[in-house]
Structure formats: structure tokens, C-alpha cells
Amino acid sequence: MIEKTNQDEIKKYLSDASNFQGNCNSVYFPENIDDVSSIIKEANKKKIPVTIAGGGTGLTGASVPQGGVVISMEKMNNIIEINPIEKYATVQPGLILSDFLEKINEKKLFYPPDPTEKKCFLGGNVATNASGEKTFKYGATREYIMGLEIVLPTGELLNLKRNNEIADNYLLNLRTDNNKELSIIIPDYISPATKNASGYYCKSNMDAVDLFIGSEGTLGVITKIKLKLLPVPEKIISCIVFFNKEKDALEFVRQARNISFDTRLRKDFRTIDALALEYFDERALKFLSNDYQQIPGDAEAAVWFEQEVNKSNEDSFFDAWLDLIRKFNGDEESAWFAVTDADKIKLHEFRHAISWKINEFISKNNFRKLGTDVAVPDIRFEELYYYSKNEATNANLNFVIYGHFGNSHMHLNILPDNNLEFERGKLVYRDICLKAIELKGTVSAEHGIGKIKRELLFAMYGEENIKKMMQLKKQLDPNLILNKGNLFYESLI
Numbered sequence: 156m157i158e159k160t161n162q163d164e165i166k167k168y169l170s171d172a173s174n175f176q177g178n179c180n181s182v183y184f185p186e187n188i189d190d191v192s193s194i195i196k197e198a199n200k201k202k203i204p205v206t207i208a209g210g211g212t213g214l215t216g217a218s219v220p221q222g223g224v225v226i227s228m229e230k231m232n233n234i235i236e237i238n239p240i241e242k243y244a245t246v247q248p249g250l251i252l253s254d255f256l257e258k259i260n261e262k263k264l265f266y267p268p269d270p271t272e273k274k275c276f277l278g279g280n281v282a283t284n285a286s287g288e289k290t291f292k293y294g295a296t297r298e299y300i301m302g303l304e305i306v307l308p309t310g311e312l313l314n315l316k317r318n319n320e321i322a323d324n325y326l327l328n329l330r331t332d333n334n335k336e337l338s339i340i341i342p343d344y345i346s347p348a349t350k351n352a353s354g355y356y357c358k359s360n361m362d363a364v365d366l367f368i369g370s371e372g373t374l375g376v377i378t379k380i381k382l383k384l385l386p387v388p389e390k391i392i393s394c395i396v397f398f399n400k401e402k403d404a405l406e407f408v409r410q411a412r413n414i415s416f417d418t419r420l421r422k423d424f425r426t427i428d429a430l431a432l433e434y435f436d437e438r439a440l441k442f443l444s445n446d447y448q449q450i451p452g453d454a455e456a457a458v459w460f461e462q463e464v465n466k467s468n469e470d471s472f473f474d475a476w477l478d479l480i481r482k483f484n485g486d487e488e489s490a491w492f493a494v495t496d497a498d499k500i501k502l503h504e505f506r507h508a509i510s511w512k513i514n515e516f517i518s519k520n521n522f523r524k525l526g527t528d529v530a531v532p533d534i535r536f537e538e539l540y541y542y543s544k545n546e547a548t549n550a551n552l553n554f555v556i557y558g559h560f561g562n563s564h565m566h567l568n569i570l571p572d573n574n575l576e577f578e579r580g581k582l583v584y585r586d587i588c589l590k591a592i593e594l595k596g597t598v599s600a601e602h603g604i605g606k607i608k609r610e611l612l613f614a615m616y617g618e619e620n621i622k623k624m625m626q627l628k629k630q631l632d633p634n635l636i637l638n639k640g641n642l643f644y645e646s647l648i
């Protein structure tokens with residue numbers, strides 16, 4: 156197994172896409188589960204911190220080490236099996252998402268959870284319970300995980316199959332591969348009823364697989380993943396529509412969301428049932444206008460939606476969307492409709508451009524990313540939106556708003572030019588997160604907590620529940636070696 160210690164060679168493992176910076180002594184590149192287990196056993200014996208690195212596309216510093224050693228999963232990147240009949244795949248965690256999507260597409264299979272940045276690893280996606288634009292219809296990574304192989308922080312191996320290891324109320328009994336029994340007490344807090352990636356997923360009678368999904372690498376190293384797949388949809392229509400009034404665009408999203416929910420409830424799939432419902436505010440459109448000169452100069456907002464169709468219902472869906480666009484004064488003439496694959500790729504590139512241009516801006520100016528990832532119950536969303544916009548405007552900051560508005564989930568990204576603006580931005584960012592908590596929402600709906608949102612997780616759950624999370628970690632990681640610094644401050648333990 157390769158181990159690198161030269162600081163120039165390991166530089167890329169010392170930060171992630173949030174531009175959070177760290178340090179470590181060496182990086183290991185395991186090629187199989189035995190390699191992983193031996194690094195972990197040795198580190199556990201010597202109490203050396205170990206940080207797991209996926210693709211490094213995370214936005215919270217979660218894969219950034221604070222001393223100790225890093226395990227990069229990049230050499231464990233094989234597809235073990237794709238089963239088109241039973242519709243599942245088994246993969247190693249270092250597999251790059253875009254490579255996986257290409258392979259399953261060849262077999263006419265579909266894996267919906269795709270965070271906008273497709274250079275992430277599937278192991279990283281499981282560890283963060285990643286979601287993406289299609290989450291509005293298809294849910295996050297969690298919904299697609301059928302089984303996990305995990306090396307625990309003690310070096311022991313756990314093989315979990317969905318529906319196999321179920322907690323008895325809040326007690327989870329697990330058995331390792333060498334027959335050691337573990338009785339884990341699950342915290343009994345209630346998480347917000349929104350899209351959520353903040354803290355451990357805990358429920359009474361929960362499935363053990365769910366405990367590890369979204370645990371940000373703090374409970375074990377994922378070494379194998381079994382994923383559920385779907386048949387490729389016959390056809391997807393995709394459209395970006397511009398609005399001259401922000402209020403109309405927000406109302407359009409609200410109605411499209413409600414109709415989609417109603418369609419799913421009634422199982423009457425002849426009308427609107429959006430796959431994705433994404434929003435861009437006026438500032439986001441201006442931020443992109445140099446690269447996309449077709450954006451109408453007077454647009455106050457844009458909404459991107461997608462819908463699955465087939466030959467028999469395509470026209471009726473089209474009409475239903477057109478009616479809704481007209482009802483809310485959307486600009487039909489300037490709308491971008493994509494039906495061919497090539498057009499759809501262009502619309503996806505547009506959606507992607509906003510995220511990576513922000514990341515380019517912050518790394519060029521060398522600031523840490525200040526982008527909210529808040530979600531609230533649908534009924535409180537517009538309150539959160541206007542509150543956030545006013546806070547950032549009143550602080551005289553440059554910012555853009557976009558995000559997964561179908562899920563009432565908003566990214567407000569602050570674009571500071573100097574330290575004073577960065578410091579003011581931090582206060583605005585915090586105020587928005589506290590507002591989301593007040594509205595019964597979450598401080599992170601998809602990116603996770605990592606090392607940059609620990610105070611906010613504390614504010615969201617309170618000291619008692621954070622201590623329950625820490626006790627859960629301690630049961631599996633008695634020497635607290637794994638992914639030190641994610642979720643909570645060790646000093647609290």
C-alpha cells in the first residue's frame with residue numbers, strides 16, 4: 156500500500172471545495188479492506204487521528220484533517236457488480252459518481268441522487284447522504300442504499316443489509332464479522348421534518364444502515380456499497396423559465412410543488428409532477444450573465460424544472476406546464492426548453508455553472524465558503540427567503556441566492572471582496588441559520604456539518620442532544636480517532 160508523506164504531494168488532501176484548510180503527517184492509499192483495517196487498527200492502538208478522504212468536493216471541511224493521517228479511498232474504485240435484472244449495483248467507495256453514471260446508463264439503468272458536482276465518490280455521497288436536483292421527486296442517497304460494508308474505528312468489520320438489523324426501540328444490536336456483539340444506544344431526539352443532513356439520523360426501530368448514512372465518516376470507513384437502481388426514464392423534458400417579478404417566480408414554485416405533491420398522492424400521473432424545481436434569483440442571473448448572454452436583462456428570477464414524460468403524455472404535460480407559466484407571467488418567449496440530450500446537457504451546465512463559479516470566486520479571493528444550506532417546512536419558506544435576502548442586503552454584501560426551492564431548501568452565497576465583508580458575511584450567515592432553526596428547519600439540508608457548522612448543529616439540537624450524539628460516537632469509536640472534529644468539538648466529550 157502506498158503512503159505519501161511529502162507535503163507537496165499531499166497538499167490536495169488538506170482542503171476541500173469549501174477552502175477550509177488542515178494538516179496531516181501522511182496519506183495512505185488502501186487498495187482493499189485488509190489495508191483499511193490494518194491502518195485503522197494501528198491508529199486505534201496508538202490513538203492517532205484518521206480522516207477519510209473521498210473526492211474532496213465537500214463544502215464543510217469534513218474530509219480535511221486536523222493532524223494525524225488521511226486514508227484516501229481513491230484506489231478502491233471498482234464496480235463489483237451491476238445487476239440489470241434485479242436492478243442493483245455493488246461498488247467500492249472510491250468510485251467516481253460520473254464514472255458510475257456512465258456505466259449504468261449503458262445498461263439503461265438510472266441512479267437519481269446526483270449532487271451537482273459529479274466528481275465526488277460514492278463513499279462520500281453515502282457519508283454525506285448527498286442529494287441533488289432530482290431529490291425533489293426521488294429523495295436523497297439514503298433511499299438507494301441497500302447494504303454497506305464498514306470498517307469500524309476499532310478495525311472490526313460490519314456487514315449491514317437493509318431490513319436485517321433493526322433497532323429495538325432505541326437499542327441497536329449489531330454483530331461484527333468476528334462475532335463480537337455490540338449494543339448501541341441510539342439518541343432519542345427528533346429531527347426536523349424537512350430535507351436534512353445535520354447530525355446523526357436517529358429514530359426508534361431504525362435500520363442500522365441508516366445510522367451510517369450521513370454520519371460524515373465519524374462512525375466507520377465505508378468499504379463497500381450496495382445501491383438500488385431504477386429503469387432509465389423514457390424521456391425527460393427540461394426547461395428554464397424567466398420571470399420579470401420575483402414574487403411570480405416564487406408563487407410558480409409553490410404551485411408547481413403543491414400540484415406535484417397532489418399528483419403523487421392521487422397517483423394520477425397525467426399532470427405536473429416535477430422531478431426538479433430549482434430557483435435562481437436576480438443576482439444569481441447577473442452573476443452568470445457574462446457567460447450566458449441570452450439571460451433576459453430584466454429577469455428578476457428564473458426557475459428550472461424537469462419532468463419525466465413518455466410519447467403518449469408528452470403533449471398534455473407540456474400544456475399543463477405552459478398554463479402554469481402563463482398563470483404566473485413567466486416569459487414564454489425567452490424560456491429555454493430542452494428535449495434532446497444535447498440541449499439537456501446545456502441546461503445542466505447552466506445549473507452547474509452557478510455552483511462552480513461561486514467556488515471559483517471564493518478560492519480566487521481566498522475566503523472560506525459562506526453559503527447557506529438551510530431548509531424549512533414548505534409553509535415557512537418564503538418567510539425564510541425574504542428574511543435572508545433582507546439581512547444580506549442590509550449588511551451591504553454582495554451575494555447570490557439559488558437552490559432546491561422545490562424542497563424549500565436555499566443556498567444564499569456571500570461573495571466577500573475583503574476581510575470586513577467576510578466578517579459581516581459570517582454574522583449574516585449565522586443569523587440566517589438561526590432563523591431556519593426558529594422556523595423548525597435545519598442548518599444543513601444536504602452538505603452536512605463538517606468542521607464549519609459545529610456551533611450551528613449545537614444551536615439546532617441543544618447541549619443535551621449533542622451529548623447524546625457524542626455518546627453514540629464513543630460507543631463505536633472509544634478512542635475518538637475517526638474524522639476528528641466533524642459534527643462536534645471533542646472538548647465537549
Ligand SMILES: Cc1cc2nc3c(=O)[nH]c(=O)nc-3n(C[C@H](O)[C@H](O)[C@H](O)COP(=O)(O)OP(=O)(O)OC[C@H]3O[C@@H](n4cnc5c(N)ncnc54)[C@H](O)[C@@H]3O)c2cc1C
Binds near residue numbers: 270
Ligand atoms: C460545485 C459543487 C456543487 C455541489 N452540489 C451539491 C448538491 O447539489 N447536493 C449535495 O448533496 N452536495 C453537493 N455538493 C457537495 C459534495 O459534492 C457532496 O457533499 C459529496 O457527497 C461529497 O463527496 P466526496 O466524495 O467529494 O466527499 P469528501 O468531500 O471527500 O468527503 C465528505 C465526507 O465523507 C467522508 N467520507 C468519504 N468517503 C468515505 C468513506 N468511504 N467512508 C466513510 N466516510 C467517507 C469524509 O470523511 C467526509 O466526512 C457540491 C459540491 C460542489 C463543489
